[in-house]
């Protein structure tokens with residue numbers, strides 16, 4: 001991934017309105033907890049919202065594989081990464097309860 005100049009993650013305890021997860025496209029329902037990501041990529045501010053299972057999966061990937069930053073999936077690239085990585089689909093199933 002392209003490393004952002006600025007990167008910030010905030011955990012929101014309860015969503016006020018529905019959001020879509022930037023990784024698995026699942027709907028984050030009002031009242032659900034989610035992760036808000038803001039970053040500056042090559043001079044452009046981007047905002048993403050991520051569901052908790054995807055956040056857990058990111059943590060699993062980081063501990064499971066010793067990937068360099070360039071190979072690490074950027075926002076929105078998690079599903080694709082899991083399809084290609086060895087054992088990635090298993091990790092996806094483990095955190096998301098089945099592959100869609």
Ligand SMILES: [Zn+2]
Nearest residue numbers: 021024051054
């Ligand atoms: Zn998700």
